[in-house]
Amino acid sequence: MYMKNFPVDRRVIKSKQALKDALLNLMNKTEFKDITITDIVQTANLNRGTFYKHYEMKEHIFDEIIDDVLSDLIESYRDPYKGVEIFELNKLLPSGIKLFDHVEKHKEFYILILQSNKLAGFQHKICAVLKELALKDLFDSQMESSINPEINASYQAYAIFGMIVEWVSSEFKYSSNYMANQLFELIMLRHSDNIYKIQ
Amino acid sequence: MYMKNFPVDRRVIKSKQALKDALLNLMNKTEFKDITITDIVQTANLNRGTFYKHYEMKEHIFDEIIDDVLSDLIESYRDPYKGVEIFELNKLLPSGIKLFDHVEKHKEFYILILQSNKLAGFQHKICAVLKELALKDLFDSQMESSINPEINASYQAYAIFGMIVEWVSSEFKYSSNYMANQLFELIMLRHSDNIYKIQ
DNA sequence: CTCCATTTGTCTATTAGTCTACAAACATTC
């Protein structure tokens, strides 16, 4: 995941955001390949020159959307741990789980990549990020266990992603808080399982 | 109601709109007099210089908001008549009544002026516009009647405004379509009354 | 009243975005 040096000028941020919003919006109605640059700048309400100032092709807009979403995913995942030295499960309150707020925030994006066949590849990208995050946590907490950290991380990552898939395809029937609670309870359940097995 | 020569540059339109949105937004939480120009440009996410390029004081922003709303009010009122030579009541379908769509569109504004004591003066401005519109219609259609057109127009204007007040204070409990239907039925009712009296 | 922080209005240099126009590449239709 590459990172461009962040723009400082408000105008740049706003213009780029408008282009990203426009592209996502158009992708809900039209095939990516059929979307013209003229379409994008028209829905973004910008001059075509502005597009060429920041991007070379429409693909680059989408690349940046991915970057944005993944960065925000990482941030929201880590947010509950902020300032916490040692990982303590009982301090991880459901309200601290910002993950589903993140999904809701990028609703349009998630609907898109879950519905489209062609964009399915990005699902793995998301899971890979989730796995890395989980792996980092596990490394800090359960080094003595006999469980393979990679497998455990992947297990957790895809489990969470499963919840997201379910949520999105239910058309966001539940609140993000409800989803956070569900995740919390599932974690607790799994944790008590472990304790049971150890005893 | 005066009309500034419309700006052509997108940037101007966007910046001004951002300032208007910001002001309306702030007025929901803070007294007008306590809102600083710094507050406005910060919520609008614009440089302070941009404010001074378009306005001299915050009052001028609000003046333009009023202009916008009243212009849109007139347009939405007249929309059903577009292209119609002679006023025919039975052709005025409920779906053609765009008035409540207008109110919904400017929700924030209407809530503001109906809740605030200090902004109550603008209610009369709106009614005055509605009366003028009604007067124009009446002039075209019922010159032979013995009813005083001014009184009739004012009657109609305040009647419609009454519906708006009710709708706003119900916190938009009904759909704009429902409101349009209600208005339509009320007009029909009154019309058939008239026929009854004539016969 | 004095001190301190905030807001205000104004300014400059720089950059982003605008509009317009153009020729070349692409598509469609006949």
Add this chain to the structure above:
DNA sequence: GAATGTTTGTAGACTAATAGACAAATGGAG
């Protein structure tokens, strides 16, 4: 395949918006 319209990429002249700095005005708090 010629003719038509649309999209593309690029360029130039112009204007709006930016960040940043500044002194003056305003406004509390001690």
